[in-house]
Amino acid sequence: MRSFDSLKKEWLKDEKFAKVYYSKRPLRVFVREIKSARLEKGLSQKDLAEAIGTSQGVISRIESGRQNISYEMMNKLSRALGHRMNGPDS
Template identity: 30%
Template sequence: MTDFADLKKQWMKDPDFVAEYEALAPEFAVAGALIKARTLAGMTQADVAEKMKVTQSRIAKMEGGINVSVDALKRYAEATGTTLNISLDPMG
């Protein structure tokens, strides 16, 4: 299994990918954090879905950055044994 961080490192060598990634950074940040939490917990999307009492497709959508509520993020964190931290940082 290829590690997400290794793939990202490889992809970040491509200037076109970097430009698109930076344009979508907020969505990728959430998606990446969810996938990382699940992976570090040794869980599948189905495992997280079962703990959250939702479908696996809902987890896939969350991990794809589709309009995720703070409540859903809290439940995801609990399911993966992590904590949710939200910050608003200055732009620039």
């Protein structure tokens, strides 16, 4: 069985895949930072979900990259975890 890294390397040779993959990088970074902040604060996914008025399942899907996320949701997550969102003009 091939590793994920070898598959990703092969997939990135496809121009369309590469374009989408690289366009999603800021979101992947945001999600990684939010998850890290949640863990640092000792919060469970359920705790965070309750703090922003959503379900634990939504937080799980966001953290695993399986949930589309709006700017409003990003803002809620950031506020709940005490992080400041930087916009393009920040």
